[in-house]
Amino acid sequence: xxxxQTATSINIQxxxxxxxxxxxxxDLTAQIHAGRISTYGALALALGDIRASRAVGRILxxxxxxxxxxxxxxxxxxxxxxxxxxxxEKKIALLSKENVRIKDEKIVDFxxxxxxxxxxxxxxxxxxxxxxxxxxxxxLEDSFKKIESVGGVDVxxxxxxxxxxxxxxxxxxxxxxxxxxxxxxxxxxxxxxxTYREYPIIEKLIRKGKSSLTVxxxxxxxxxxxxxxxxxxxxxxxxxxxxxxxAKNLLCGELKKMPSIGNFSPVTLKKEVIGYGYRSTKxxxxxxxxxxxxxxxxxxxxxxxFCKARIPEPLRRAHHLAxxxxxxxx
DNA sequence: GCGACAG
DNA sequence: ATCTTGTCGC
Numbered sequence: 001x002x003x004x005q006t007a008t009s010i011n012i013q014x015x016x017x018x019x020x021x022x023x024x025x026x027d028l029t030a031q032i033h034a035g036r037i038s039t040y041g042a043l044a045l046a047l048g049d050i051r052a053s054r055a056v057g058r059i060l061x062x063x064x065x066x067x068x069x070x071x072x073x074x075x076x077x078x079x080x081x082x083x084x085x086x087x088x089e090k091k092i093a094l095l096s097k098e099n100v101r102i103k104d105e106k107i108v109d110f111x112x113x114x115x116x117x118x119x120x121x122x123x124x125x126x127x128x129x130x131x132x133x134x135x136x137x138x139x140l141e142d143s144f145k146k147i148e149s150v151g152g153v154d155v156x157x158x159x160x161x162x163x164x165x166x167x168x169x170x171x172x173x174x175x176x177x178x179x180x181x182x183x184x185x186x187x188x189x190x191x192x193x194x195t196y197r198e199y200p201i202i203e204k205l206i207r208k209g210k211s212s213l214t215v216x217x218x219x220x221x222x223x224x225x226x227x228x229x230x231x232x233x234x235x236x237x238x239x240x241x242x243x244x245x246x247a248k249n250l251l252c253g254e255l256k257k258m259p260s261i262g263n264f265s266p267v268t269l270k271k272e273v274i275g276y277g278y279r280s281t282k283x284x285x286x287x288x289x290x291x292x293x294x295x296x297x298x299x300x301x302x303x304x305x306f307c308k309a310r311i312p313e314p315l316r317r318a319h320h321l322a323x324x325x326x327x328x329x330x
Numbered sequence: 331g332c333g334a335c336a337g
Numbered sequence: 338a339t340c341t342t343g344t345c346g347c
Contacts, residue, residue: 051335054335154337155337155338156338156339157337157338157339158338158339159339189336189337189338191334191335191336191337192335192336194336194337197337198337219336219337220336220337221336224336225336226335230336231336231337245336246336247336247337248336248337249335249336249337250335250336251335251336252335252336287336
């Protein structure tokens with residue numbers, strides 16, 4: 001029987017390749033010919049989002065083949081040279097050899113030499129489209145009555161390895177299960193795309209759990225996200241779980257006033273409440289938001305119940321576990 | 331130098 | 338998140 005080469009089967013392979021952000025950055029950089037220069041931001045835009053510019057810098061810093069991938073041709077957007085693994089002198093020397101002149105630490109004729117006509121399919125735009133699609137499916141209502149168990153997941157890193165930890169507590173704070181996992185990192189950290197870095201690890205961890213889980217706390221945001229699709233929300237939708245996002249820093253929006261100890265204060269974005277700052281100690285607040293299948297009220301209640309320290313216990317324990325495993329493997 | 335954007 | 342000396346406060 002003749003089997004049609006479906007669009008899907010092509011796309012899955014293509015998709016994986018597309019999403020190899022590291023490889024894409026190197027391929028894009030190789031498009032900058034001798035005599036031209038480009039910027040970290042221009043490369044990020046070619047990936048599909050200016051937010052990736054720092055990730056581009058980090059990736060180029062690890063460039064294993066500086067001869068094939070001419071990362072010396074990537075400079076700051078103000079025309080300054082920027083850094084180079086083997087020293088800026090080397091970068092300047094390589095550029096000079098290509099007739100790119102530098103004066104007062106800046107590229108001469110920067111605008112004229114700037115290359116930004118990359119051949120690209122903007123891989124990050126596809127991910128953003130997915131986030132926008134999924135955002136419609138979020139339900140900010142509890143999908144449970146009684147809280148049997150509450151889980152926490154966190155991930156630690158060392159070089160190209162990720163160490164994930166998953167802990168399940170019962171309602172009284174007793175640990176029911178602990179799981180750890182070690183995997184290769186496949187996606188860089190890019191603000192607002194955290195889920196594409198950590199979701200695969202979290203999914204593997206959750207599958208190891210035996211107890212039925214009422215709620216999962218995720219290190220990161222729920223709907224407190226420019227597109228209402230933080231990692232906790234993504235995890236909730238994909239794994240059909242009630243989730244709460246818990247972040248140690250604010251990603252977007254505005255905390256109207258500093259909450260007093262033991263209290264919450266709303267975080268708003270364009271007049272809309274998308275999360276709460278919560279202070280259980282005298283230290284700086286944490287930022288909580290519903291992931292999926294939970295209300296603001298219930299999320300807040302659960303967070304308060306599990307906050308013996310600044311960070312709620314399930315996440316605190318998961319964080320410690322992940323850090324321990326990371327250290328053991330280093 | 332500051333602001334600066336989860337992890 | 339990780340890299341890290343010394344420093345600060347409970």
